[in-house]
Amino acid sequence: MNDLKLALLGFGNAGQAFAKMLCEKQAEIRQVYGRGVIVTAIATHSKGTIVDAAGIDLVKACKDVTETGKFAADTRGLCGLTTFAVIEQADYDAICELTPLEIFTGQPAIDHIKAAFGRGKHVISANKGPIAWAYDELSAAAAAKDLLFFYETTVMDGTPIFNLVEHTLKFCKITEVSGILNSTTNYILEELAAGKEYDTVIEAGKKLGFIEANPAMDIEGYDAAAKVTALLNVLMKAGITPDDVDRTGIENITLEDIQAAAAKGKVIKLLCKGRLTDGKVEASVKPVEVDQSDMLASVDSTTSIVSITTDLMGKLSVIEHAPEIEQTAYGIFGDVIRIMELAPTSES
Amino acid sequence: MNDLKLALLGFGNAGQAFAKMLCEKQAEIRQVYGRGVIVTAIATHSKGTIVDAAGIDLVKACKDVTETGKFAADTRGLCGLTTFAVIEQADYDAICELTPLEIFTGQPAIDHIKAAFGRGKHVISANKGPIAWAYDELSAAAAAKDLLFFYETTVMDGTPIFNLVEHTLKFCKITEVSGILNSTTNYILEELAAGKEYDTVIEAGKKLGFIEANPAMDIEGYDAAAKVTALLNVLMKAGITPDDVDRTGIENITLEDIQAAAAKGKVIKLLCKGRLTDGKVEASVKPVEVDQSDMLASVDSTTSIVSITTDLMGKLSVIEHAPEIEQTAYGIFGDVIRIMELAPTSES
Structure with a gap:
């Protein structure tokens, strides 16, 4: 052949x-x-x-x-x-x-x-x-x-996300997806929490190869919005573009915000969400305070997570730990x- | 047809x-x-x-x-x-x-x-x-x-665990599996941590349907050992039986152990592990102290997790959140x- x-x-x-x-x-x-x-x-x-x-x-x-x-x-x-x-x-x-x-x-x-x-x-x-x-x-x-x-x-x-749904969740309807899809924001928020300045973090991240030449893609949530759009288009036939995502980046998160969250036992993560409500898909990318005991809080550094809620198989999450190229x-x-x-x- | x-x-x-x-x-x-x-x-x-x-x-x-x-x-x-x-x-x-x-x-x-x-x-x-x-x-x-x-x-x-590997991780060799495969032990350890007596927890768990008629299956780690054996036999061609698993249950874990762990910022979980070392599979089920910031610590109540380490796709985890029948x-x-x-x- x-x-x-x-x-x-x-x-x-x-x-x-x-x-x-x-x-x-x-x-x-x-x-x-x-x-x-x-x-x-x-x-x-x-x-x-x-x-x-x-x-x-x-x-x-x-x-x-x-x-x-x-x-x-x-x-x-x-x-x-x-x-x-x-x-x-x-x-x-x-x-x-x-x-x-x-x-x-x-x-x-x-x-x-x-x-x-x-x-x-x-x-x-x-x-x-x-x-x-x-x-x-x-x-x-x-x-x-x-x-x-x-x-x-x-x-x-x-x-496996698209393959997971296609090959291993047959007959399941996806009703919600969520997750931390841009791990660069984990890194930036962790460095800010450690007291470093924004510009210093960005420069160091660029040198380490974590952050793109144009850091706005990560920081302002464009990358995360594109990913949640891809998930929703494929898994929920959403027919949307990234412009339809309610998007807020982490560019306005300050050390004070992070410390205020920590004082409440919380940590800030850039969370992606997409949900089917009354036949309409709603998608968002937003910094969210999650409990330190929440699984999302443990998704740090270059690790990322996607959670999928289905009718027949309940809620599943898949985590990619510290990937390399x-x-x-x-x-x-x-x-x-x-x-x-x-x-x-x-x-x- | x-x-x-x-x-x-x-x-x-x-x-x-x-x-x-x-x-x-x-x-x-x-x-x-x-x-x-x-x-x-x-x-x-x-x-x-x-x-x-x-x-x-x-x-x-x-x-x-x-x-x-x-x-x-x-x-x-x-x-x-x-x-x-x-x-x-x-x-x-x-x-x-x-x-x-x-x-x-x-x-x-x-x-x-x-x-x-x-x-x-x-x-x-x-x-x-x-x-x-x-x-x-x-x-x-x-x-x-x-x-x-x-x-x-x-x-x-x-x-999807077996299907995940078969259909979505083709050509990957599995080198390690680990996880919290028996969620009943999560429940028992959490109730003990709340100060309840062993017998009270077991009786309440039986009534709620979490715990089997013979609680030893969960508590002494037999159920977890059978599950990790199944994973290893299928995913790593281990050819073992549950008798080959180095098994310790949670029957000897006391409130004092749990409190001592908490004082160190840790929580006790019954962890399953299987690994290929020098061509030989080693399997264990053991209570382990994990950091409260570790993803495993967030796997509580009826939730469970399996992590799979591969040669080509690094380490992935799959979580089942609070399943029903x-x-x-x-x-x-x-x-x-x-x-x-x-x-x-x-x-x-």
Whole structure:
């Protein structure tokens, strides 16, 4: 059987970690499925673009990027194609949308995905923008052509959330979701509680890689709003965008607020919530005081939690403890495995 | 297509709740799968036994048992068959093993399951005894005949644990499991902490239905040991029995112990643990002092937690919040749905 061919759009930390996981597990994949997974294209803005129908040497690609920040000049298939040209012209079965998040529009990732569906290709998105901004349209486009569309990585990395509901909670109706979906705010609130200044915390967080170049995404709750929107669109067919989320960030939380909460035995967390009330979905992202004995209070540092309330199975929570980049990679890897299992194979 | 035919062995609270869920969801099941699920036999020790190939009236069966403690004399198919005779003679596709747990042997449930496999029937077990005492033998018997063998309910009711790993953590190796798997001990420790006497707590717990007739099962850690054994046998191919678990219950925990822990900012929980060390599985059930800020400390009352450490996906936890009997029923229901999806259909 033919190998499954992937085109990676973007090759940042998550893409490189995914490439390494794929190399490590290649033999096991071939043993289980009788065919492998190869990457036939990688399109990036700053590292160069490779198109190689015979399969890119991922070990070399990772090594070159680690050492020099871009693909080496001697790389077979190195070319000047744009990302859209790669989507339109390369030989692949599925794209992995790994480009940087554009949180206010979801673009150009949405158009990448539409173009891939237009060519009859499957799509994996680790980019939450498209799920937050255009889920209904994209999932309809996939369904119309019997194509697969997976996005487990968009909320809490590879932690099973969408897969959990689809595969293990059959016939359950989801009535509420809540959680701490942006763990960067845990970190910031903890550092503030320790008496550090806002600017110092942000600078240190940037250096540690916890905080994005534009810290407003985390601090003002945009990232959390995009994630709760993705959850609600997929799990509750909400049909909303991040603009519909009642959003308050932690930018106005002061050391005094944190100390006042502590004096009451409480701790401040940026909580996401979505609920179905009278057939209407209400979504919010807000700093909330929770009891120190509450499970949410124990979700600290880079840990995150999602709680799902259902009609048949009551309330469940899933916690991802202190993830590393490998857990993001696993989200993509798991979606690739689902495509291996579900996509019809084109015989060679 | 033929309906899926179930034989229920046992019809206690969980069996009745499952029967009600099946009635409620019957129309939706028929819509999704184009066929329904009927119960063609119910075998019990104290309520009577019904064998009815046309499908038992579950609404009537539940009503009669609620009102009189047993099936009514006018029930079609009421008979004097033993459980083994039902397994050997009735017309069904799968048994649901719901008989009371015999925690020191797993019998007669193990023999029920063997007899069903012997007839080429699928098996759902909500009874943890067989998974703790004879998992390897039973799963081999199922595999030898291409039969389905599901047991999600045996640990934390319908909370996806076995399904979570099988369906959403593909290619992950489990290296450690831990958790609070017996929530009755949460309740007892909390009541003791409130200054109540052991005997008073046990009697009150029995009346509330939290504590079994033989409280040693919970208090001495036998139930927790059976559950951690089930987890390890399935998730880590441990091939152990509850006798291999290093087990200490909470029977010797005193109010003084609890107060001494509290003085250190800690709380006592009965913790289950299983780990792969140098290719060998080590399992324990022990009262442990955990920090009040630890997530485990927030798992109180009837709530329980399991944490799973993997090679590719790091550490995840799943929490079941304050379950009712419906969550046990959903575990059985979910396994029935998997059989609907996976079992070859015999055309009528």
